[in-house]
Amino acid sequence: MIATTMRAARLHQPGAPLRVETVPVPQPGPGQLLIEVAACGLCGTDIHLAVDGDIPVARTPITLGHEAAGTIVALGDGVSSLRIGQRVALFPSPICGKCRFCRSGRESLCEATQAYGMSSDGALARYIVAPEFGAIAIPDAVDFATAAIITDGVSTPLHALRSRGALRAGEAVAVVGCGGLGAHAILLARLMGAGFIAAIDTQAEARTRAAEFGADLVIDPAEHANPGRAIRAQLGRGVDLALEFVGRPETVETTLRCLDTGGRAVLVGVGPGRPSLPPLVSFIAREQTVIGSFGMDKRDIADLFDFVARGRLDLSRSVTKTYALAEINEALGRLARKDTGIVRLVVEPGR
Ligand SMILES: [Zn+2]
Ligand SMILES: [Zn+2]
Numbered sequence: 001m002i003a004t005t006m007r008a009a010r011l012h013q014p015g016a017p018l019r020v021e022t023v024p025v026p027q028p029g030p031g032q033l034l035i036e037v038a039a040c041g042l043c044g045t046d047i048h049l050a051v052d053g054d055i056p057v058a059r060t061p062i063t064l065g066h067e068a069a070g071t072i073v074a075l076g077d078g079v080s081s082l083r084i085g086q087r088v089a090l091f092p093s094p095i096c097g098k099c100r101f102c103r104s105g106r107e108s109l110c111e112a113t114q115a116y117g118m119s120s121d122g123a124l125a126r127y128i129v130a131p132e133f134g135a136i137a138i139p140d141a142v143d144f145a146t147a148a149i150i151t152d153g154v155s156t157p158l159h160a161l162r163s164r165g166a167l168r169a170g171e172a173v174a175v176v177g178c179g180g181l182g183a184h185a186i187l188l189a190r191l192m193g194a195g196f197i198a199a200i201d202t203q204a205e206a207r208t209r210a211a212e213f214g215a216d217l218v219i220d221p222a223e224h225a226n227p228g229r230a231i232r233a234q235l236g237r238g239v240d241l242a243l244e245f246v247g248r249p250e251t252v253e254t255t256l257r258c259l260d261t262g263g264r265a266v267l268v269g270v271g272p273g274r275p276s277l278p279p280l281v282s283f284i285a286r287e288q289t290v291i292g293s294f295g296m297d298k299r300d301i302a303d304l305f306d307f308v309a310r311g312r313l314d315l316s317r318s319v320t321k322t323y324a325l326a327e328i329n330e331a332l333g334r335l336a337r338k339d340t341g342i343v344r345l346v347v348e349p350g351r
Pocket of ligand 1: 042043044045046066067152153
């Protein structure tokens with residue numbers, strides 16, 4: 001029997017603590033699943049929503065949480081590809097499966113949705129309702145916490161490196177901002193055969209982790225006003241692919257300064273600022289490219305499950321700590337303080 005009520009961590013007002021309160025268990029409609037949430041990752045987006053309030057939500061109160069993994073406990077009418085008892089992870093938004101982007105495997109651009117916790121209730125709760133199209137089966141060898149962080153924290157950098165950045169084996173890469181996304185970008189760039197990886201971060205702890213995760217060169221911007229120069233000193237040229245995970249004009253400009261002639265910059269970090277391009281004459285004559293990368297496609301998540309299940313990718317250092325639902329504000333506080341010891345934090349609503 002599924003309970004009729006559950007505990008959920010709800011946003012009432014940005015800047016105020018989330019309230020863990022009792023709400024009705026949602027019912028799956030046609031084409032939907034009811035999932036018992038085993039793990040839900042937290043990320044910078046949750047801080048924008050819950051603390052800073054600079055990403056608006058469609059309504060309050062709303063249950064946050066968009067990096068979920070759990071077990072299917074009920075099926076709505078017409079669900080045919082999944083069954084009760086199956087372990088699944090959720091695409092971070094309730095993608096429609098019908099728009100031109102969903103139909104062509106580019107779910108990152110789905111026209112119909114925002115992430116869970118923005119327009120519909122999220123996974124910081126015992127149960128969540130999700131569309132069948134947005135559920136991805138988890139192999140037995142991948143635990144729930146790892147599956148949860150893969151749905152966003154690991155798939156976002158894979159999408160940036162592979163689909164958007166088109167990284168080829170042997171190329172040189174720079175990663176600007178080595179928090180959770182950047183650290184995983186380093187791991188994945190190694191897996192994809194990058195020939196050289198430079199990591200740039202203002203925080204000593206993040207630089208140490210970047211080196212542990214496989215960066216060949218770690219750069220403190222406080223010591224190198226132009227990290228591109230430090231890369232050229234070691235590599236003899238700029239990088240083929242540079243990824244930006246911070247979302248500030250100055251870090252975007254740093255990213256562009258790392259590029260070789262012909263290089264590509266992939267921008268992932270989001271913020272309100274307006275970075276400037278280099279002088280057109282040099283940008284154009286050097287045939288450089290600036291690319292936006294938003295989230296991930298379902299294929300990124302499914303492939304990462306395979307990489308972990310087959311032992312190709314080791315994410316054993318990725319979940320820094322797990323929390324019970326009642327400890328949600330402690331976990332968010334740690335994230336909001338930009339505690340650099342964190343790769344990812346995970347909430348286990350069943351605890
Ligand atoms: Zn996230
Ligand atoms: Zn769609």
